[in-house]
Amino acid sequence: MADAKLKDLKILHREKLSVRDFFCHYGKDLQMVLCSPEEDLASYIAESGIHRPGLAMAGYTAVYSSQQIQVVGHTEWNYLESIGPEARQKVFERLSVFHAPMWVVTHDQTPHKELREMCLKLHIPLFFTTLHTYEFNKLSQRILEEYFAPHAIIHGSLVDVYGIGMLYVGDSNVGKSECVLDLVESGHRMVADDVVHISHVGNCIVGRPDPLIRHHMEIRGVGILDIRSMFGIHAIRKVKKIEVIVELQPWRQDVSYDRTGLNELQESIMGVSIPKVIIPVAPGKNLTVISEVIAMNALMKMNGQNVAQDFNETLMQKIKAKAKGEYSDDLLQVDPQHWSPYE
Template identity: 85%
Template sequence: MKDLKVLHREKLSVRDFFCHYGKDLQLAIHSPETDLDTFIAEGGIHRPGLAMAGYTKVYSSEQIQVVGHTEWNYLESLGPEGRKKVFENLSVFKAPMWVVTHAQTPHDELKEMCNKLHIPLFSTTLHTYEFNKVVQRILEEFFAPHAVIHGSLVDVYGIGMLFIGDSNVGKSECVLDLVESGHRMVADDVVHISHVGNTIVGRPDPLIRHHMEIRGVGILDIRSMFGIHAIRKVKKIEVIVELQPWSRDVSYERTGLNERDEIVMGVSIPKVVIPVAPGKNLTVISEVIAMNALMKMNGQNVAAEFNESLMQKIKAKAKGEYSDDLLEMDPQHWSPYE
């Protein structure tokens, strides 16, 4: 993870954006198809109300421009001459695309500006909030820092567990056993990760997808063998599990008090190191790691609670207040013969 090569996407083609998301966003184009050859270089969305009113000092012209219900009615109130002046002022800026929401018809003056500057113009039946929410998510993920790592990602009880380790240590075999136990595979061997918001999200490689390689067996299609419920397209990474060949010279965590973290693209993720040895049931251990993570998310830290109880016993014994646990049993509700 230390030598992780972080990549950044610089621009998104409006043509690709329209081809991939136009149907879901209910976009209708009002420009020639040749005008789609522009690029979105920033991840934000801008509503140009202030710019239309004449204040352009903080105008985010490099972002997608959205004309919502408020902006459309403002333009409507100006009349043709007022609108012409507005878009003459804005014609010195070239946005990547304009979108009119609420199924409203773009004004002729906006169409003229877009045609003159070869800016794609769209309308959508979606409300402004709905459109902005979806597009913001699309752009956030597209422009997010991303990287490719060697590992396997699986959803265990809702916890995204990223298995890492040297080749031939047993990552794929462990994930295969987890899938057979009813858990869901996200990616094997190659995991594409991205920093979205405050989380690290993992996806499968577009070519490999839901396939897995098992040495001695070959390539397996997990979706075909186990069903659609056995795979996921994306999952937040919540625990990193490093599998290491067992060694006498290595000291492994035994109490759980010394919690480890791995910093991945600036995000701290809990990490567990598991020694691999013949006869060790990695599937059960993985399930226990996931359940322990769920308990911590719900405010219960078993290791810390056990340590606190132990320290209280030690302090009580030092003060001469210690009593045998057997004396704490309720004789009315306990029998050694049950």
């Protein structure tokens, strides 16, 4: 069953990121300029945090996060400027016992000579950037969090339906790809088909396509389809938060399916609880319309309106009123001056 497969996911972790890869892929966006020899880019980032070493420069190194990217912001740079060359030399002699993966000076400020010498001696990459400290830290932190986030691979399909990320799971040949194809044809956006790479970023699960498959889809009897080329750029997304899990099951007469929506199912993926809907698949069933209704219902719940609970409360009030003898026919509540059976 699909739920068993979701519970038995093999969780993967990336242990390190090459500074060379970090610089080559994101250096332009982060406006980074290399101040070290290119061969020094062989070091590795092993933690996702960004550290500003102000306290370490002042002498307190007991809790110095030296394994993180070291960022010299406007405050740290001005402190180094104020203490003079001799004190700066002592600062970096003290910090030279710690081997950080890289140093970055923000605000387009020139790295001090003493910092350059330490980095050159220890073969630590040194950069400066025109970005402000907050901007650089925010962008770098997001990159590193996503890279080092726990991740896994799911056999399923992910679609953006009215802004709701819907992950379709189920056994092979149950109709996941056909349902996704129909949704795309109806104007919704495909993220991934057949193979979905998921990551636990922050407090949510994010899905993206397989790097090789990307936005291709296999339809049995037809072959491989390129959704982007066929339907246009507006028919795809590169990444989407998973907000609803839809499990497609072949319809069975001996199985009882939820008919009220009061028994809300939840599925835990990497510790994150996600609403789940089980849809029995039978010939003639319009899964596209049902999917759109699921997405709209999820949107209503996000805005504080739970139709199933509201209907149940109204029904219980009617039952209690009838038990007390206070029930009256709804037809008697109609104003005859504003109603006609022929309208």
